Amino acid sequence: MTARRRYWLMKSEPDAFSIDDLERVGTEPWTGVRNYQARNFMRDGMQVGDGVLFYHSNTAPPGIVGTATVASTAYPDPTQFDRDSGYFDPKATHEQPRWHLVDVAFERRFKRTITLDEIKAHADDLGEEFPLIRRGTRLSVLPVSAAQWRHLLSLE
């Protein structure tokens, strides 16, 4: 049985890791997520082949800049065990890892950024529950419905 393809939005600060960086390397382990809800989406929700909207945060203007695909099932984030990493977690052990990630593969860079402003302007079409435009939501990994995925791509 093949599960239906799911869709996600993943945020990255372009100064740290941009869509251009992803295009250069092709596939990247999505290290550094240290939020349980975001981790759960990766660990429990993602399947190889799922669609990812790549979002640039903390930049002007913030927005969706391209697409990627989920390229692995979830596995422990190696940076949690690395004392030299800023993502080191002293409470994580190999026996009981706290943080999981997936590999993300480059798919396409948009010709232009679908800005947060535009996305907000389409709030009625996307639905109230869309977490990206809900005030105070800081989730860096969040689910997108098939309808939202289609609608957001149509804005390009």
Next chain:
DNA sequence: GCCAACGTTGGC
């Protein structure tokens, strides 16, 4: 750089 929002931590 500011700061509102909110998740996490740890003392009690």
Next chain:
DNA sequence: GCCAACGTTGGC
């Protein structure tokens, strides 16, 4: 298990 303090996110 409450909740104040603290740290982080991310728009502006």
